[in-house]
Amino acid sequence: xxxxxxxxxxxxxxxxxxxxxxxxxxxxxxxxxxxxxxxxxxxxxxxxxxxxxxxxxxxxxxxxxxxxxxxxxxxxxxxxxxxxxxxxxxxxxxxxxxxxxxxxxxxxxxxxxxxxxxxxxxxxxxxxxxxxxxxxxxxxxxxxxxxxxxxxxxxxxxxxxxxxxxxxxxxxxxxxxxxxxxxxxxxxxxxxxxxxxxxxxxxxxxxxxxxxxxxxxxxxxxxxxxxxxxxxxxxxxxxxxxxxxxxxxxxxxx
Ligand SMILES: Cc1cc2nc3c(=O)[nH]c(=O)nc-3n(C[C@H](O)[C@H](O)[C@H](O)COP(=O)(O)OP(=O)(O)OC[C@H]3O[C@@H](n4cnc5c(N)ncnc54)[C@H](O)[C@@H]3O)c2cc1C
Ligand code: FES
Numbered sequence: 077x078x079x080x081x082x083x084x085x086x087x088x089x090x091x092x093x094x095x096x097x098x099x100x101x102x103x104x105x106x107x108x109x110x111x112x113x114x115x116x117x118x119x120x121x122x123x124x125x126x127x128x129x130x131x132x133x134x135x136x137x138x139x140x141x142x143x144x145x146x147x148x149x150x151x152x153x154x155x156x157x158x159x160x161x162x163x164x165x166x167x168x169x170x171x172x173x174x175x176x177x178x179x180x181x182x183x184x185x186x187x188x189x190x191x192x193x194x195x196x197x198x199x200x201x202x203x204x205x206x207x208x209x210x211x212x213x214x215x216x217x218x219x220x221x222x223x224x225x226x227x228x229x230x231x232x233x234x235x236x237x238x239x240x241x242x243x244x245x246x247x248x249x250x251x252x253x254x255x256x257x258x259x260x261x262x263x264x265x266x267x268x269x270x271x272x273x274x275x276x277x278x279x280x281x282x283x284x285x286x287x288x289x290x291x292x293x294x295x296x297x298x299x300x301x302x303x304x305x306x307x308x309x310x311x312x313x314x315x316x317x318x319x320x321x322x323x324x325x326x327x328x329x330x
Contacts, residue, residue: 114175121156189258211239278317
């Protein structure tokens, strides 16, 4: 397991890439040398604003000297994070969580819903080959990824419809591993549309409200199909689709 550290990182770049969606790039060579695809970091939104706790964000990709995040501005924490500007120094705990299970030379099918595709670039950079399906409500929610097939609910980009319409036996059969990330309802719909014979290839990147981010506070449990719970922050956020108790997870909400 990679050692977790609390880094003080300089913001190298910050911009709004889609309405209400920020890209922030941090300088942190140490983090980029140990982080794995699918891992996340806990960002301190502002050192001066007590008591906003750290917010978990997936590492979207590595850069020459650090890493990049893509996040939705939805509440107090991410509003403060959206104000970060070049040169600011920010406390970043990470890398956290398990990340995707990547076998060398494996072929991947990546299925993302809206901002759930944040983090796919890192995975694509780490595997032999990948095909990408993206579904979003509208073009303003589509993360740009190379050679991805896109559908939007309002038809403003790609075809009109839901991402489940893009899933085919050919795509599933051609993949050694299938990565799914997005809102819970979207992931459940994707899971339900995958035939039994391919389900052991499916890895799900889960989300939960988080406290500590590293296994101490017990605030991020995901219900497991065999009974009991696992911690999203430490034993996840990536679980095999078969492990998850979908009904209980959906009922629990976030
Ligand atoms: C492991 C992990 C990785 C994540 N990666 C990303 C990422 O790469 N990009 C990104 O945009 N977001 C990501 N998130 C979600 C992000 O952490 C939350 O959006 C953020 O913490 C909200 O903080 P806030 O203070 O702005 O909003 P709050 O004021 O805390 O909440 C505002 C609203 O958002 C809802 N909300 C809060 N947390 C979540 C959550 N985890 N999922 C869904 N809804 C939530 C609340 O219920 C509330 O309605 C990730 C979450 C986890 C657990
Ligand atoms: S967030 Fe504290 S145990 Fe997971």
